[in-house]
Amino acid sequence: MRDSRETLTKKAFVTGFPVKHSRSPMIHGYWLRQFGIDGIYQAHAVEPEHFTLFMQQLKSGESGYVGGNVTIPHKEAAYRLSDKPDEIAEELGAANTLWLEEGKVCATNTDGRGFLANLDQCHPGWEGHENSARRAVILGAGGAARAIIQAVRDRGFREVHVVNRTLSRAEEMRDRFGPRIHAHPMGALPEVLDGATLFVNTTSLGMDGEAAPAIDFTRMAAEGVVTDIVYVPLITSLLRQALEQGRPVVDGLGMLLHQAVPGFEKWFGRRPEVDDTLRALIIADMEARS
């Protein structure tokens, strides 16, 4: 006889390759316990050559999942193989959150929403007034930059300046995300920072405590905020520089936590909060692993 738990327990996944490093099981596990929900969220490593089969088994219900998260290297394939990507995933060409609806695999990308929600929580009013300059500078034009460029544009920033070591990749961002996006080579950074109200690092510069180039953040507008999507360490060398120059900063950990919210709500039916206890749990894990 089947265990009745098998049919009642909602099961969600995070898939990637590798996926061991993912902190998503810790985040969703915290919320499942907090709400007392009978659910499971587990890491499920899938090699690239088996990802199509994984998606088929998700759709047919064979795997028993209600949905899940997708990380590197499957985000583009998840979008491509989904039945119903939303507008966000469509424009990005990548998905990080999947769920089943009437036998269809639906897909979205929550990275941009996570990015905005982190700033909203940690630095309310960060986007400035509707009539203010609202100029953003995004450093980097890789996979991680896309969702941020899209989110910042959609929050009403009039100018989004993408600065990248390889200019052609910044130009690709302009072609994808439209006329409010401007592409620049690295050397243009000081100049484009003039009067900027937001600076975001989306590159690996400063990750794991490595040095990053010196940046003069004092060129930004007086209320300009500096943030980094790198969260190991929490205060990256770019954020440290910004702090030393008296700028308000927001670290990147909250983006990881907030991007998880919409998925949890889809799969388990409750909207979770990003609270201090969750943040402390992940910080303790970061310290234990370092």
Ligand code: ATR
């Ligand atoms: P991700 O998906 O994490 O964004 P990616 O697609 O490889 O990874 O993009 C990495 C980004 O960091 C790119 O913008 C990359 O610049 P290039 O497009 O010129 O490669 C940037 N990057 C990585 N190392 C860098 C370095 N040492 N100096 C400047 N930019 C760097």
